[in-house]
Amino acid sequence: xxxxxxxxxxxxxxxxxxxLAVISDVSFDVSAGAxxxxxxxxxxxxxxxxxxxxxxxxxxxxxxxxxGRAIQTIASRHRIGLGIARSFQNIRLMPxxxxxxxxxxxQQARAGGVVxxxxxxxxxxxxxxxxxxxxxxxxxxxxTYPGEVVANLPYGIRKKIExxxxxxxxxxxxxxxxxxAGLNAAETDSLTxxxxxxxxxxxxxxxxxxxxxxxRRLCDHxxxxxxxxxxxxxxxxxxxxxxxxxxxxxxxxxxxxxxKTAEGCHAA
Amino acid sequence: MSGYxxxxxxxxSINIIMAYAIFLPxxxxxxxxxxxxxxxxxxxxxxxxxxxxxxxxWETIPFAMALTALVSFLIAFPLLRTKGVYLVLATFAFxxxxxxxxxxxxxxxGPMGLSVPAFVEYQVPVLGAxxxxxxxxxxxxxxxxxxxxxxxDDDVVTDLMGVNVRGIxxxxxxxxxxxxxxxxxxxxxxxxxxxxxxxxxxxxxxxLLYVLLGGTQTAWGPLAGxxxxxxxxxxxxxxxxxxxxxxxxxMGFQGARTAPDESWRFVILGILTVLMMMFRSEGxxxxxxxxxxxxxxxxxxxxxxxxxx
Numbered sequence: 001x002x003x004x005x006x007x008x009x010x011x012x013x014x015x016x017x018x019x020l021a022v023i024s025d026v027s028f029d030v031s032a033g034a035x036x037x038x039x040x041x042x043x044x045x046x047x048x049x050x051x052x053x054x055x056x057x058x059x060x061x062x063x064x065x066x067x068g069r070a071i072q073t074i075a076s077r078h079r080i081g082l083g084i085a086r087s088f089q090n091i092r093l094m095p096x097x098x099x100x101x102x103x104x105x106x107q108q109a110r111a112g113g114v115v116x117x118x119x120x121x122x123x124x125x126x127x128x129x130x131x132x133x134x135x136x137x138x139x140x141x142x143x144t145y146p147g148e149v150v151a152n153l154p155y156g157i158r159k160k161i162e163x164x165x166x167x168x169x170x171x172x173x174x175x176x177x178x179x180x181a182g183l184n185a186a187e188t189d190s191l192t193x194x195x196x197x198x199x200x201x202x203x204x205x206x207x208x209x210x211x212x213x214x215x216r217r218l219c220d221h222x223x224x225x226x227x228x229x230x231x232x233x234x235x236x237x238x239x240x241x242x243x244x245x246x247x248x249x250x251x252x253x254x255x256x257x258x259x260k261t262a263e264g265c266h267a268a
Numbered sequence: 269m270s271g272y273x274x275x276x277x278x279x280x281s282i283n284i285i286m287a288y289a290i291f292l293p294x295x296x297x298x299x300x301x302x303x304x305x306x307x308x309x310x311x312x313x314x315x316x317x318x319x320x321x322x323x324x325x326w327e328t329i330p331f332a333m334a335l336t337a338l339v340s341f342l343i344a345f346p347l348l349r350t351k352g353v354y355l356v357l358a359t360f361a362f363x364x365x366x367x368x369x370x371x372x373x374x375x376x377x378g379p380m381g382l383s384v385p386a387f388v389e390y391q392v393p394v395l396g397a398x399x400x401x402x403x404x405x406x407x408x409x410x411x412x413x414x415x416x417x418x419x420x421d422d423d424v425v426t427d428l429m430g431v432n433v434r435g436i437x438x439x440x441x442x443x444x445x446x447x448x449x450x451x452x453x454x455x456x457x458x459x460x461x462x463x464x465x466x467x468x469x470x471x472x473x474x475x476l477l478y479v480l481l482g483g484t485q486t487a488w489g490p491l492a493g494x495x496x497x498x499x500x501x502x503x504x505x506x507x508x509x510x511x512x513x514x515x516x517x518x519m520g521f522q523g524a525r526t527a528p529d530e531s532w533r534f535v536i537l538g539i540l541t542v543l544m545m546m547f548r549s550e551g552x553x554x555x556x557x558x559x560x561x562x563x564x565x566x567x568x569x570x571x572x573x574x575x576x577x
Contacts, residue, residue: 054428080430094421096485096555097414105418108411109430116411123409149556169429 005068007032007204008053008084008173013062015048015228022048023059024228030173035195035205037215037236040225041248046208047089049225050175054086055079066173080109083172087162087179089208095151099142099161102150103133106168133168140164140194156187160194173204180211192217224248274390278458280498281390281397282451287478287490288404289447292440294476294484295408297420298348301356303475305363306445308467310336310452312370315382315462325386325457332453333446340445344438363472370464381463388457396454400447401491407443408487416440417485481544483551492552500540504533 006029015023023045030036038046051057053064055076064072066082074082085106093102104121107129111117121127137143142160145153150161159179166174179195180188192214199205199218209215215222215236222239224232226248232239239245286303293300313335314328323331343362350358370376407413415436418426423433456462474497482493544552 056424077427077430077432080428086428088425092422092425094418094425096421097417098559101414101417104411104414105426105429108415111411112430117415118410118412120406120409121411121414123406129411147559147562149559152556 006030007067009065011063013059015052015057015059022228026230028223028230028233030204030206032204033202034221035199035219036221037219038206038208038223039215044225045228046225047177050086050177053175054084080169085166085169085171086175087166087177089177091158091162093150093158093162098147098149100130100133100146102161102165103168104129106165109169136168156183167198176207178208180209180214188214276502278390278393281393282455283494283498284397284491285400285447285451286475287494288400289444289451290475291479291490292444294479295420296416296437296440298437299356300359301472301476302359302363303448304467304471305366306336306448307452308366308370309339310449311456311462312376314453315384315456316376318384318386319382325388329453333449336449337442337446341442344441348437367464367467381461384456384460386457387460393454393458396450405487481551483553485555486553486558488553488558489551500537501533504536508532
């Protein structure tokens with residue numbers, strides 16, 4: 001019996017910048033429909049993994065497989081066509097475009113070809129692309145700002161719009177780089193619900209996040225990186241008791257650790 | 269119509285077309301300081317065909333546009349490898365090369381210039397400017413216009429959305445080239461004479477100023493910039509003597525005053541340019557401004573639709 005092919009799978013990936021090994025021999029699978037988190041201390045290589053998967057960098061060693069096909073040599077702009085979309089740690093919406101226009105940019109992967117490029121989006125009435133974008137904004141509860149230029153909007157709204165923009169390409173895999181960074185508790189709650197709804201439509205989520213509350217509520221599976229190496233790969237429920245993870249976050253065990261785990265108490 | 273006004277309309281039309289020629293690459297994030305070079309290619313292309321082969325304007329204008337588009341397309345690949353200030357310098361150098369080549373070409377008249385037998389009345393450049401303006405407004409409303417502006421804001425993310433950013437930039441540069449060729453050909457046929465001194469660095473600078481100070485975010489910007497900078501010196505021509513009169517009165521001078529020197533117009537133009545850079549660095553017409561005006565209409569419409577029966 002063979003296991004189903006994972007949606008995304010990293011095989012022994014290594015990446016160096018000059019003499020610095022940023023990613024060393026990392027392998028993990030993301031199965032279709034999963035809600036998975038990629039966590040680790042600052043500088044662990046989480047965003048580098050995203051940049052490798054979305055095609056900004058090529059790995060020095062190893063294979064990146066999307067639905068069983070090696071994609072590491074495919075140009076970044078063709079990867080959205082394979083079903084990979086992402087958001088960024090610092091929001092990267094187009095500041096001079098309106099909300100609707102940012103969403104319509106997300107449709108680009110489905111609107112290839114010169115003919116589509118030269119059809120008007122708004123010139124004597126609306127195109128179906130614009131109608132679709134506005135309908136989606138309405139679905140997501142963001143319809144109050146259709147023509148507003150993005151630079152004028154509050155941070156939390158822009159975060160959501162960036163996710164919606166990645167979503168309109170109808171990706172199979174959505175990479176979210178610190179979606180909750182800079183949000184307050186209420187905004188994070190709202191975002192968590194929002195991401196769950198997205199996941200329920202069948203989109204696989206891979207999330208880099210420091211907010212463990214969000215990770216616990218959203219993700220069922222966690223991969224932990226430290227100094228470019230994978231130190232944990234398993235269910236979210238067990239991650240806080242893993243000795244390697246505790247050491248990575250809190251320092252070596254013999255240095256006085258405040259962690260209230262069974263193992264942490266034995267020195268007392 | 270007097271010769272003065274038909275002359276102004278001709279220059280204004282050519283400036284609007286040139287502003288849009290430079291606007292297209294600028295809208296994708298590529299500053300082009302070689303406007304005079306591209307215009308010279310079109311002007312000399314049309315002038316040469318008209319003087320040597322006696323072709324009509326309906327033949328020389330399409331040829332000039334195609335020639336300039338081809339030149340733009342070919343140099344776009346090496347040029348767009350550079351970025352920022354280096355691209356500005358590279359486009360500037362291109363214009364200098366074109367100027368030098370024409371100056372040293374006996375076939376194109378060298379420093380003597382070329383006379384152009386086929387003449388067009390001012391209606392032709394006006395019609396040209398009108399068509400180009402409509403074309404640009406259409407283009408900016410398409411998905412091509414959307415990805416152009418997206419590439420301007422963030423080329424990395426635009427690439428990730430599946431856009432061939434390089435292709436879009438080359439296309440914008442090439443279409444801009446065709447428009448510069450049109451402006452050049454209209455210039456040649458309107459003034460019946462071309463000489464390379466007319467296509468100098470200050471022309472390139474002015475045309476880029478139309479776009480940057482008019483606003484690069486919407487198709488309204490270059491139109492406003494070209495209008496403002498073409499009409500301002502003319503307005504000052506009228507206003508300056510009066511201004512000097514008031515200043516004299518305010519300072520208590522008595523008696524007759526001589527008309528002010530022409531060059532004062534350019535001093536005032538320079539001061540206004542600096543003030544605009546300080547206070548409206550995104551240009552006269554910005555996206556937010558257009559959106560606000562449009563919103564006012566839209567809000568009224570929405571209010572009517574959403575109102576409970």
